[in-house]
Amino acid sequence: MKQSTHSWQDGLHVAIIMDGNGRWAARRGWPRTLGHAAGVRALRRVVRAAPDAGVGVLTVFAFSSDNWQRPQHEVAALMGLLGEYLRKDAEGCAEAGVRLRAIGRRDRLAKPLVSTIEEAERITAQGSRLLLRIAVDYSARDAIVSASGRLANASTREDFLRALDPDGGGKEVDLLIRTGGEQRLSDFLLWECAYAELWFTPVFWPDFDGQTLEVALGAYHNRDRRFGGLSSPAA
Ligand code: IPE
Ligand code: IPE
Ligand code: MG
Numbered sequence: 001m002k003q004s005t006h007s008w009q010d011g012l013h014v015a016i017i018m019d020g021n022g023r024w025a026a027r028r029g030w031p032r033t034l035g036h037a038a039g040v041r042a043l044r045r046v047v048r049a050a051p052d053a054g055v056g057v058l059t060v061f062a063f064s065s066d067n068w069q070r071p072q073h074e075v076a077a078l079m080g081l082l083g084e085y086l087r088k089d090a091e092g093c094a095e096a097g098v099r100l101r102a103i104g105r106r107d108r109l110a111k112p113l114v115s116t117i118e119e120a121e122r123i124t125a126q127g128s129r130l131l132l133r134i135a136v137d138y139s140a141r142d143a144i145v146s147a148s149g150r151l152a153n154a155s156t157r158e159d160f161l162r163a164l165d166p167d168g169g170g171k172e173v174d175l176l177i178r179t180g181g182e183q184r185l186s187d188f189l190l191w192e193c194a195y196a197e198l199w200f201t202p203v204f205w206p207d208f209d210g211q212t213l214e215v216a217l218g219a220y221h222n223r224d225r226r227f228g229g230l231s232s233p234a235a
Helices: 021-027 032-049 065-069 072-096 111-123 140-150 157-164 210-221
Strands: 012-017 055-064 098-103 130-138 175-178 197-200
Touching: 012 210, 021 032, 032 055, 032 072, 032 210, 055 065, 055 072, 065 072, 065 130, 072 098, 072 111, 072 130, 098 111, 140 157, 175 210, 197 210
Parallel strands: 012 055, 012 175, 055 130, 098 130, 175 197
Antiparallel strands: none
16 A cells, blocks of 8 residues: 555645745746746645655745735736646645645735635645645744734643644644755744754755655654754664
8 A cells, every 4th residue: 555645644744945936047047937937847746746755744935925025027927826826736636635725814915816725725625645835925923923912822832833823733844945045934934943854955946856855854854853852762
């Protein structure tokens, strides 16, 4: 039997800052938006590879709240690509057992895009192999501020995590990957990454594939996660 029959609750939570699309395109003398289109193809490859690689929750950074500062035509291209991805892939995701969720603010997104997101979430709601969370208009600092308002009396970290990240399956991030060479978090999952292993690669996101994911996971499995304690004798 294939190991892919596991459910997403049993797998790792991997988060990816999909960076470097613009530079990937610029290197070829192409407009940045072609880099974003190539980035969507990379996302498809990684989603296909993730469940068999032991990933249960995959949270990808598609558009940060700070990305609104980009030129209007680039913002429009990114939003268009997101809608197109959800419309084209939701059905296939459902068949592959991938449950889609968007995280981040929705009130500043165009209404048709919000409907597309809701439809993709509805179609894929039964997916049990992989929870794919796409962060759009997402800021970790804003998410923390609004969760604090909602759960002022949260007494435990678990309560707080549920308020902050109700769709994360109660999982903090195990492995945070950032492509494109920068080594920073850019306001992504700050609370959930408290003990995440960090893996940075100069590979631009459009060149990322299942094999790169395996390399990152290989590095992860060789880390000694002590959580402030001491190595277990077996480690
Ligand atoms: C990541 O690629 C996609 C988004 C941030 C939306 P970039 O667009 O940041 O590409 P670079 O970093 O400029 O190369
Ligand atoms: C972070 O990348 C956001 C996404 C990948 C969606 P940026 O390219 O926006 O981050 P900075 O500006 O390099 O920190
Ligand atoms: Mg960037």
